Structures are given as structure tokens and as C-alpha cells.
Amino acid sequence: MMVNMTTRIQFTLEIIDTLNYERYHHPVPLVQRRMWALWLKSNNLPHGLIAKLVGVTENTIREYFELFIEGGVEN
Numbered sequence: 001m002m003v004n005m006t007t008r009i010q011f012t013l014e015i016i017d018t019l020n021y022e023r024y025h026h027p028v029p030l031v032q033r034r035m036w037a038l039w040l041k042s043n044n045l046p047h048g049l050i051a052k053l054v055g056v057t058e059n060t061i062r063e064y065f066e067l068f069i070e071g072g073v074e075n
Contacts, residue, residue, distance in 0.1 A: 009065060011042040018073050035073075037064045 011019075019042060023035040033054055040050045051058045 009038075009041060009069065011038075015073060016042050022073070034064045034067070037061055038068055038073075041065065 016039070019035045019039040023032055023039050026032050026035060033056070037050055037054045037056075040053060041047075045053075047058055047061050051061045054061070
């Protein structure tokens with residue numbers, strides 16, 4: 001499944017709290033980066049800006065969002 005640039009993801013307050021915590025505290029830097037990207041998405045930032053802030057391409061951002069849609073925070 002490909003996530004297009006207009007994909008809406010619903011974030012609960014619990015998920016947002018988890019993303020906020022894990023973007024700083026997860027032991028794996030890649031996971032921290034993914035959580036940061038998702039946290040920025042939960043704050044309604046545009047994908048291009050999220051990619052720039054996180055330091056990855058927009059395609060990578062779409063992959064992060066696809067992983068989240070398929071398996072939640074655990075994925």
C-alpha cells in the first residue's frame with residue numbers, strides 16, 4: 001500500500017504521548033527518527049517540511065507513515 005501525500009492519519013492522545021516520549025528515549029536512533037516524523041505529522045506539518053526537519057526524503061517519510069498505518073507505533 002502506498003501512502004499518498006494527502007493521507008490522513010488519526011492520532012489518539014495516547015499515541016501522541018508515546019511518539020513524544022519515544023522520539024527522545026527509544027534506544028535505536030532510527031526508531032527515534034521515525035517517531036519524530038510521526039509526532040510532526042500528528043501536529044499537521046506538511047510532508048515536505050517533516051522530511052526536511054527529520055533529514056530524510058519525502059519517499060522515506062511516506063514509508064514511515066505506511067509502516068505506522070500497517071502496524072501502529074509497534075511497527
